Amino acid sequence: MNRAVVCVDVGSTYTKAAVVDADTGDLLGTASRPTTIATDVMDGLGEAVAAATPKGANVIDTLVCSSAGGGLRLAVIGNEPLVTARAAYRAGLSAGARVVDVRAGNLEAGDFVDLAAARSDVILLAGGTDGGDETALRAHAEALAASGTRTPVVLAGNANAADDIAAILTEAGIDTTGVANVLPRIGVLNPVPARTALREVFLRHVIAGKHLSASADFTRMVKAATPDAVLTGVEMAAELLAETGGGDLLVIDVGGATTDVYSVLTPDAEREGPRAEVAGTAWRSRTVEGDLGVRHTAVGITEAADDEDLPTSWGLPEAARLRAANPAFRASDAADDAELSALAARIAVRRHARGERIGGPTEPLRGGKDLAAVGLVVGSGGILRRDPDALVWLREAVGADTSGGVRPPKDARFAIDADYRLAPAGLLAANGHRAAALGLLAAAI
Secondary structure, three states: OOEEEEEEEEOOOEEEEEEEEOOOOOEEEEEEEEOOOOOOHHHHHHHHHHHHOOOOOEEEEEEEEEOHHHOEEEEEEEOOOOOHHHHHHHHHHHOOEEEEEEEEOOOOHHHHHHHHHOOOOEEEEOOOOOOOOOHHHHHHHHHHHHHOOOOOEEEOOOHHHHHHHHHHHHHOOOOEEEOOOOOOEOOEOOOHHHHHHHHHHHHHHHHHHOOOOOOHHHHHHEEEEHHHHHHHHHHHHHHHHHHOOOOEEEEEEEOOOOEEEEEEOOOOHHHHOOOOOOOOOOOEEEEEEOOOOOOOOHHHHHHHHHHOOOOOOOOHHHHHHHHHHOOOOOOOOOHHHHHHHHHHHHHHHHHHHHOEOOOOOOOOOEOOOOOOOEEEEEEEOHHHHHOOOHHHHHHHHHHOOOOOOOOOOOOOEEEEOOOOOHHHHHHHHHOOOHHHHHHHHHOOO
16 A cells, blocks of 8 residues: 655645655646635635545645735845845745835835735845945834834845844844845855745745634645745756756746746856845746736736737637636636637746846846856646647747847757656655655656
């Protein structure tokens, strides 16, 4: 009898379950059901698990990741837009957060009004290199303490001032978690401690606080935000790909609320030297596009297509409005879903490769990525898994996109995560089942 681990992703639209052999990583069963967010997410979770689990399987563990209810909403505060704020922004994305607000520099009362309006679940406070000037970090902490906020804070700034800063926040009644600096030295990005702390805050405050289920079992089973689990799976897949000489890796996850892009690229020695960015270079990175979901934010796709001068079919804007107004809509004709998904993938990859614009619309793009050496492009998301033509339009949207001002993958192999392996692999690897995670991915690389 197989020892099995059940891995579940509770998404904004669908709940997906995968049952994995704990010893070999063999995929024993998968199933998907609509997320029952209007009632209790455990209803849809239970249905998906029951449908995916083979009769007689010896289930030894159940691991869940979730992006339902909007996932983890993060605000970032740093010293300067292009240095510590940007480093913290990247750390937040790597933790699976949706960054909803970025503040830097001299903050005034209006900044904290806007910060409250962003409805963040947690604030990532950074500032200064270790041993550097702590004036701005201290001023931001004092302003936060005086603002009356009760939003939890992850403190990842100047290590020399960390104890004092934490005391300021804690004395004001703010739940504060201190970790190592996200930017200990100029040009050195250290996102892992902040990523780990944000994961813990997500589990402690967000999952319990969004009241997605009346059952304590749900809170107990959730181990990560879905993008965090996927990024772990992507990093492991990249390791396996590197062992075979398969080149760099690009993953596009088209969802109902966002489209996320993950890349694991080979470090460029030239950019690690004199041309290195002051905020550090993220060779393993994720970007999230909150206006490019094929249901909740579908209107953003057609608007972004207009901005990019990409042609769309007649009637597509109305199809997007229909989906945004009724995210549970199930199309009888997949053509509109396919076009919206292809546009979302193309635009999201363009944005990922162009880099980030931190600090406002007039700021320059930073942190661009050359995708020409990508050896494998993986498409993920419910629509891609259900559409038999997804591989065709994904290849066209990403591999043949030469008009977007970026270098697309040149000779990449394209694949669809049809069996839903990336998030389960990330859950397995982070929860004591690394060998099973490697086995699960090896069968698909």
